[in-house]
Amino acid sequence: MPQPFELPQFYVPYPARLNPHLAGAREHSKAWARRMRMIEGSDIWDEHDFDSHDYALLCAYTHPDCTGPQLDLVTDWYVWVFFFDDHFLDIFKRTHDTAGAKAYLERLRAFMPVDPTTPIPAPTNQVEEGLADLWARTVPSMSQDWRERFAESTQALLEESLWELANINEGRVANPVEYIEMRRKVGGAPWSANLVEYAAGAEVPAVIAASRPMRVLKDTFADGVHLRNDLFSYQREVENEGENANAILVFEKFLGCTTQEAADAVNELLTSRLHQFEHTTFTELPPLFVEHGLDPQSCIDVMAYVKGLQDWQSGGHEWHMRSSRYMNGAGATGDSAGGLGTPTVTGVLAGPQGMGTSAARILPGLVAGLNSGLRGFTHVPFQPVEPYDIPDFYLPFAPRLNRHLDTSRENVVEWAARMGITGEGIWDERALRGFDLPLCAAGIAPDVSLEQLDVASGWLTWGTYGDDYYPIVFGRSLDQVGAKAYTERLKTLMPVDGEAAPVPTDALERALADLWARTAGPMPPASRLRFRRTIEEMMDSWLWELANMALNRIPDPVDYIEMRRRTFGSDLTKSLSRLSHGEVVPDQAYSSRAVQAMENSAADFGWMINDVFSYRKEIEVEGELHNLLLVVRDFFGCDFDQALVIVNDLMTSRMREFERVVAVELPAMYEDLDLAPAAREALDGYAVALGDWNAAILKWHQDCRRYADPEPLVPFPWQVARGPAGSAGRAGPAGPVGSAAVRVPAEASTLPRVRYGPRGLGTSAARVAGLRAGVAVR
Numbered sequence: 001m002p003q004p005f006e007l008p009q010f011y012v013p014y015p016a017r018l019n020p021h022l023a024g025a026r027e028h029s030k031a032w033a034r035r036m037r038m039i040e041g042s043d044i045w046d047e048h049d050f051d052s053h054d055y056a057l058l059c060a061y062t063h064p065d066c067t068g069p070q071l072d073l074v075t076d077w078y079v080w081v082f083f084f085d086d087h088f089l090d091i092f093k094r095t096h097d098t099a100g101a102k103a104y105l106e107r108l109r110a111f112m113p114v115d116p117t118t119p120i121p122a123p124t125n126q127v128e129e130g131l132a133d134l135w136a137r138t139v140p141s142m143s144q145d146w147r148e149r150f151a152e153s154t155q156a157l158l159e160e161s162l163w164e165l166a167n168i169n170e171g172r173v174a175n176p177v178e179y180i181e182m183r184r185k186v187g188g189a190p191w192s193a194n195l196v197e198y199a200a201g202a203e204v205p206a207v208i209a210a211s212r213p214m215r216v217l218k219d220t221f222a223d224g225v226h227l228r229n230d231l232f233s234y235q236r237e238v239e240n241e242g243e244n245a246n247a248i249l250v251f252e253k254f255l256g257c258t259t260q261e262a263a264d265a266v267n268e269l270l271t272s273r274l275h276q277f278e279h280t281t282f283t284e285l286p287p288l289f290v291e292h293g294l295d296p297q298s299c300i301d302v303m304a305y306v307k308g309l310q311d312w313q314s315g316g317h318e319w320h321m322r323s324s325r326y327m328n329g330a331g332a333t334g335d336s337a338g339g340l341g342t343p344t345v346t347g348v349l350a351g352p353q354g355m356g357t358s359a360a361r362i363l364p365g366l367v368a369g370l371n372s373g374l375r376g377f378t379h380v381p382f383q384p385v386e387p388y389d390i391p392d393f394y395l396p397f398a399p400r401l402n403r404h405l406d407t408s409r410e411n412v413v414e415w416a417a418r419m420g421i422t423g424e425g426i427w428d429e430r431a432l433r434g435f436d437l438p439l440c441a442a443g444i445a446p447d448v449s450l451e452q453l454d455v456a457s458g459w460l461t462w463g464t465y466g467d468d469y470y471p472i473v474f475g476r477s478l479d480q481v482g483a484k485a486y487t488e489r490l491k492t493l494m495p496v497d498g499e500a501a502p503v504p505t506d507a508l509e510r511a512l513a514d515l516w517a518r519t520a521g522p523m524p525p526a527s528r529l530r531f532r533r534t535i536e537e538m539m540d541s542w543l544w545e546l547a548n549m550a551l552n553r554i555p556d557p558v559d560y561i562e563m564r565r566r567t568f569g570s571d572l573t574k575s576l577s578r579l580s581h582g583e584v585v586p587d588q589a590y591s592s593r594a595v596q597a598m599e600n601s602a603a604d605f606g607w608m609i610n611d612v613f614s615y616r617k618e619i620e621v622e623g624e625l626h627n628l629l630l631v632v633r634d635f636f637g638c639d640f641d642q643a644l645v646i647v648n649d650l651m652t653s654r655m656r657e658f659e660r661v662v663a664v665e666l667p668a669m670y671e672d673l674d675l676a677p678a679a680r681e682a683l684d685g686y687a688v689a690l691g692d693w694n695a696a697i698l699k700w701h702q703d704c705r706r707y708a709d710p711e712p713l714v715p716f717p718w719q720v721a722r723g724p725a726g727s728a729g730r731a732g733p734a735g736p737v738g739s740a741a742v743r744v745p746a747e748a749s750t751l752p753r754v755r756y757g758p759r760g761l762g763t764s765a766a767r768v769a770g771l772r773a774g775v776a777v778r
Contacts, residue, residue, distance in 0.1 A: 006263075007232075010228070010271075011270070014311075016064075018060050018064060019059070019060035019071055021060070021067070021072075025072050026057075029055060029056050029076055032079065033079050037126050038079065042083075042087070042126055044090055055079050059075040059078055061314075062316050065311070066200070066201075073134070073137055080130040080134055087127055093164070093168055111135060142197075145203075150194040150195075153193075156190070157188045163182050163185075163186060173249055175657060176250055176650070177561060177654060178654075179245070179247060180223060181600070183222075183230075183245070184219060189224075192221075192312065196312060199308065201304075202302070203305075205298045211288060212284070213280050217277060217280055221309045224270055227266055227267075229316075230247040230248055234259075255646075273558060275376075377554075378552075381552075381623030382620060384620055385619055385620040390613065391612070393648065394655050394656070395605075396655070399698070400443065401443055401446060402446045402448065404450040408454050412458065413432060415461075415514075417429070419507050420510060421461065427713065435706045436700070437700075440700035441696075443693075444456060444696045458518075459519070462515055463538065466508055466542065471546070471622070474486070483543055490508070491532075493509055493516060496529050519531070519576075530575070534572050534574075540566075541566035548625055554625050554631060561628075564604075564611075564626070565603045568606065568610060570603035570606060571603075585675075586675075589673055594661055595669070597657065598661045598665075598686075598690065602690040602694060604650075604651075605654050606694050608647060608650065609651075611627045611647070612648075613707045614707050615627055616710065621712055655694075662687045
């Protein structure tokens with residue numbers, strides 16, 4: 001069968017190295033697989049299958065420095081997980097047996113007790129028997145914290161197979177954002193990252209395990225592993241097995257492009273994720289070590305873990321180039337017994353192939369990644385933006401407004417003046433009234449009392465003011481140290497259990513202290529702590545934006561999407577919505593795939609509305625880097641109109657996912673967890689609230705005066721005329737700039753601004769053909 005596309009030139013900056021204990025691992029793993037009845041008698045693999053896949057080679061490449069016994073155990077784990085994948089495909093995916101799959105996966109939980117003394121049931125199949133054996137051999141040497149993390153990632157790896165099965169049953173291909181999120185779980189790379197800790201003999205300290213840098217390292221590692229696997233496995237999975245969980249297929253369907261173009265785009269995303277891994281290692285780990293006061297040995301352990309992830313990327317690539325399990329030419333040209341054939345890779349820079357030549361292929365990989373690695377740092381800020389129309393967003397919800405809106409508008413103006421928000425020179429009353437944040441709150445919470453609406457309006461005002469405050473006060477001076485210190489002080493204004501808080505000294509502090517007392521005061525301590533963490537994550541995301549500004553770095557697309565939910569305050573709004581649920585909804589329901597998918601798809605639609613409306617304000621007026629349209633332009637190398645079509649299509653796919661989750665997955669989760677009627681009613685109401693939230697956000701953007709004809713809140717020096725007020729351009733806002741005026745280029749002052757109106761139903765689809773003809777997918 002001919003290959004459906006040519007493999008792209010991969011970014012592989014480090015040479016793969018081979019563990020000297022390979023031969024012993026091959027012998028051991030085959031004996032273990034036979035003992036677990038995975039080869040003879042399973043009807044899944046025969047000896048030829050096992051030999052040609054060569055999982056010992058995978059582990060010898062991905063863990064080049066571990067001991068022989070460690071390599072044996074790690075190899076057994078990979079034999080088990082690949083057997084599980086093929087066994088699940090044969091028994092449940094091909095038969096579409098969802099009910100049987102759920103029961104099968106639920107039973108596997110019992111074979112992973114965090115406490116090794118907990119008894120387990122008698123195994124009834126090869127997967128259970130293998131898991132019981134491996135768990136008993138692995139967990140005694142690891143801490144309880146690691147056991148909990150490893151059990152969680154193993155369970156996610158197993159259970160999210162149901163997501164793949166559901167999509168196969170429905171003939172549904174996921175949208176790109178959903179796919180990346182779910183592939184991390186079902187693809188197993190986070191599980192592999194836990195095994196790296198074991199093989200490297202270096203556990204990640206519990207105090208930083210959940211931090212952003214460690215999460216990003218694991219996520220970028222996972223995305224790199226999975227996207228690479230999708231490139232090699234497309235033919236096997238999509239053409240031979242009927243799978244639809246593959247990034248190339250996702251890009252094909254979403255962009256409407258050829259398989260080759262989709263493969264090139266997936267490789268570009270893979271390269272971007274690897275650059276994010278490197279960026280996080282060098283820029284975020286050192287401050288993390290200092291912040292938590294890690295001792296030298298703990299720092300060494302973390303870097304050994306990072307090196308282990310790095311080795312896995314290079315070794316995993318080398319194995320994919322050799323294993324007959326995948327599309328690489330090995331099956332036709334190599335040693336079928338060992339899977340060591342020379343792969344077919346096209347391109348003049350492909351370089352030498354064969355055992356021991358990986359180091360010689362570093363240069364082509366570096367060349368392949370150089371363009372995308374440097375491109376994100378070359379953006380020229382303050383570029384003029386041509387007028388553009390807002391698309392007809394697909395949003396099946398109409399806004400409803402709270403009857404107390406007019407009163408709340410006046411209340412928030414009075415409150416902001418009392419807090420000092422309109423007196424510090426960044427906002428004045430005219431700006432605050434034009435922003436009309438109570439309008440957004442009135443749509444988000446259409447049925448609450450005036451007092452509750454005032455609190456919601458206050459949080460939106462505080463968050464928006466903070467979002468403006470940080471770039472002006474800290475971004476222009478590149479004062480990241482000052483911003484970090486200020487953020488840590490803000491956190492102390494949110495006491496959880498009666499601890500002393502400092503006296504607020506400025507508007508942002510006073511407003512936060514006031515809102516915290518009114519909102520969190522009545523909460524029980526556990527809820528108060530969860531609420532505080534949500535606000536802390538939003539403030540930390542402002543520091544992330546400042547770090548990118550200091551480097552003039554356009555974010556990686558995946559990192560941007562995931563962080564944008566925090567910078568936009570989506571998690572804060574979500575947390576406020578959950579407050580009304582009391583204790584009727586169990587944590588297990590909140591952590592379910594259905595609720596998380598519902599929340600994330602709704603959140604993404606909301607902040608994408610903001611990015612479309614605010615593009616000119618952010619790019620031309622403020623010199624910003626954090627806008628999805630800019631991120632898409634940078635990633636695809638396309639123009640603004642093409643980027644707008646892509647973003648609008650992504651918004652539509654996220655909203656349709658939201659509808660599907662509410663209609664299909666939420667009721668199924670209710671049944672799986674046997675939720676009480678009160679919990680079901682609360683979550684049904686939550687789904688309605690998220691629809692209200694998006695309708696409110698759209699109406700607010702259409703009606704407020706924050707984006708239609710924006711001016712800099714506090715002009716940059718080159719935007720200020722030093723003569724009398726009004727001598728050039730339009731008058732600037734009152735405050736630090738005194739009577740200076742905002743300088744507007746003559747040619748810019750005659751341009752019409754963003755035309756806020758429909759393009760006409762269906763016109764977005766009519767422009768897709770131009771996009772698909774013009775996007776230069778690299």
